[in-house]
Amino acid sequence: MLAVDVQDLTRRYAKTRRTPEVIALDQVTVQVKQGEVHGLLGPNGAGKTTLVKIISTVLLPTSGSVRVLGHDVAHEARAIRELVGVVFGGERGLYTRVSARRNLHFWGALYGLRGAELASRSSALLERVGLADHAGVPVETFSRGMKQRLHLARGLIHEPKVMFLDEPTSGMDPVAALEFRGLIRELQAEGRSILLATHDMAEAQSLCGSVTLIDHGKVILSDQTATAARVLGVRECVDFELSDDEGLIAALRGQPFVASVEQRAAGDGQWRVVPCESTGIRQVFGWLLERDVLSARRAEPSLEEVYLRLVGSRGLSL
Amino acid sequence: MRPLAEVGAGIRLQSALVARTPAQLLVLVTAPLFSVIFLSLAVHGGAASRVASAMIAPGLMSMWLISLDVAASVLSEDRYGGRLELFLSTPASLSLVVLGRILAVSVVGMLAFAESWLVARVAFGVTVPVHHPAMVVLALAVTVLASSFTATLLASAFVLSRSLHVYQNAMSYPIYILGGVVVPLSALPGWVDPLSKVVYLSWCAELLRNSFTATRVPEAGLDVAMALGLGVLALGIAVLLTRHILDMLRRNATAGLG
Numbered sequence: 001m002l003a004v005d006v007q008d009l010t011r012r013y014a015k016t017r018r019t020p021e022v023i024a025l026d027q028v029t030v031q032v033k034q035g036e037v038h039g040l041l042g043p044n045g046a047g048k049t050t051l052v053k054i055i056s057t058v059l060l061p062t063s064g065s066v067r068v069l070g071h072d073v074a075h076e077a078r079a080i081r082e083l084v085g086v087v088f089g090g091e092r093g094l095y096t097r098v099s100a101r102r103n104l105h106f107w108g109a110l111y112g113l114r115g116a117e118l119a120s121r122s123s124a125l126l127e128r129v130g131l132a133d134h135a136g137v138p139v140e141t142f143s144r145g146m147k148q149r150l151h152l153a154r155g156l157i158h159e160p161k162v163m164f165l166d167e168p169t170s171g172m173d174p175v176a177a178l179e180f181r182g183l184i185r186e187l188q189a190e191g192r193s194i195l196l197a198t199h200d201m202a203e204a205q206s207l208c209g210s211v212t213l214i215d216h217g218k219v220i221l222s223d224q225t226a227t228a229a230r231v232l233g234v235r236e237c238v239d240f241e242l243s244d245d246e247g248l249i250a251a252l253r254g255q256p257f258v259a260s261v262e263q264r265a266a267g268d269g270q271w272r273v274v275p276c277e278s279t280g281i282r283q284v285f286g287w288l289l290e291r292d293v294l295s296a297r298r299a300e301p302s303l304e305e306v307y308l309r310l311v312g313s314r315g316l317s318l
Numbered sequence: 319m320r321p322l323a324e325v326g327a328g329i330r331l332q333s334a335l336v337a338r339t340p341a342q343l344l345v346l347v348t349a350p351l352f353s354v355i356f357l358s359l360a361v362h363g364g365a366a367s368r369v370a371s372a373m374i375a376p377g378l379m380s381m382w383l384i385s386l387d388v389a390a391s392v393l394s395e396d397r398y399g400g401r402l403e404l405f406l407s408t409p410a411s412l413s414l415v416v417l418g419r420i421l422a423v424s425v426v427g428m429l430a431f432a433e434s435w436l437v438a439r440v441a442f443g444v445t446v447p448v449h450h451p452a453m454v455v456l457a458l459a460v461t462v463l464a465s466s467f468t469a470t471l472l473a474s475a476f477v478l479s480r481s482l483h484v485y486q487n488a489m490s491y492p493i494y495i496l497g498g499v500v501v502p503l504s505a506l507p508g509w510v511d512p513l514s515k516v517v518y519l520s521w522c523a524e525l526l527r528n529s530f531t532a533t534r535v536p537e538a539g540l541d542v543a544m545a546l547g548l549g550v551l552a553l554g555i556a557v558l559l560t561r562h563i564l565d566m567l568r569r570n571a572t573a574g575l576g
Contacts, residue, residue, distance in 0.1 A: 114323055
């Protein structure tokens, strides 16, 4: 049984006096296996949050089928709610005037927890997310990262089997984001299935075994993270570092086994060679080594490069 | 007993919120002023027989006002604070949690009765005897429950409104009038009487007045049954209405406005 099985999901937002009808999701199909971290990628407005809300029973689908651990979101919402934990990004969603512990006690009680069990789970979770020392402090004094960790603890209070995380590290500083990713890895190690909506490609690359890329409400890529680049028809390539040698770069571009030589976004002096054929990779290595370019290494385009190639042309427009 | 646990969760949350935001109990500051007005009219206006009614009125008004205030704000604040969407992802009954939150402040609202009794004693030198203490306790408990049940219904109705404070204000004096709190129902036009029968507050007011004044409490059972019956009916409608509204919010994607 799949943790999440979305088939041909369409969600329309009806026309209002001020807005036209919007198709937020158009025939979307996504599958998340049990125990997997699946990345849901896409630019702002792509439909990621709408999908997460439908799967977590906050929104109803217009058409299509959505099942979570075999339960249908439209007709078995209550069963799903017992099994899933939801963490929406941002600072909203908490009672900021009361303490972190009080927040966990409240949300835990909504899942039928009470008494010593609720108290011990709350304490354990606060410890786990590093907020034990701030358990009695009003949440309004917390930093964004602390609030996000409290959100994660809230989402875990009933020990869900499936978790939906919607941009959980949005706005966090790099250190806090790194720690948060560590927590997500721990959750996966415990056997939980996780759907992670993000537009942080590095995060997706480091956490997700598979990814689905959505743009304008449509799936434009769904694959294992490690091999996602192949949908672009991009072969293995060679990365190397070379500074101030335009002549060598020009010579490399002129080789019959080279399809392209491009400077990488990673920084000055970082180059990527894509061979014409998959067998051309040996020739590229040989050619570079003969010229003492010892930094050459095999590579595949990163998820970020795939993402930029697929949706990057839109610039700032939605 | 999960429903009771959900009510309890609401009570504990609201108690913690009130402890951090005591302004929610501001009505306890204004209640003694109403007591002064009503008791002045009763004591100096030559209507000494109405002292008990004058003492009870501010308490009833405060309890309704404080319940109404929470009812008007609780769901809209959760909606704009992004908590209503999270709530939708839980298996709990929103109505029962809201009921718990309203109950928490309604119980505190009972202090307005004590304030009013003290104002009568200290400011006017009048001691209102309690002829039936047990009946007074029962009447107060029924009033708290019926007020909270009814306010829960209004909370459900308010969630869709963007002008909820207008409705909140509009729901105060009509209820006082129809409840016979400010002016005795016997002094109002006859057509008001049938309307007052469907307002829980009229039965609570009658029960409380009789508990303080009458040597025996006539038809106390009917008063209790009607007050609670109307309250339970309101709660039942609240549960159904909330379910309907939440389904609508899920369909229209408007649970998380703001």
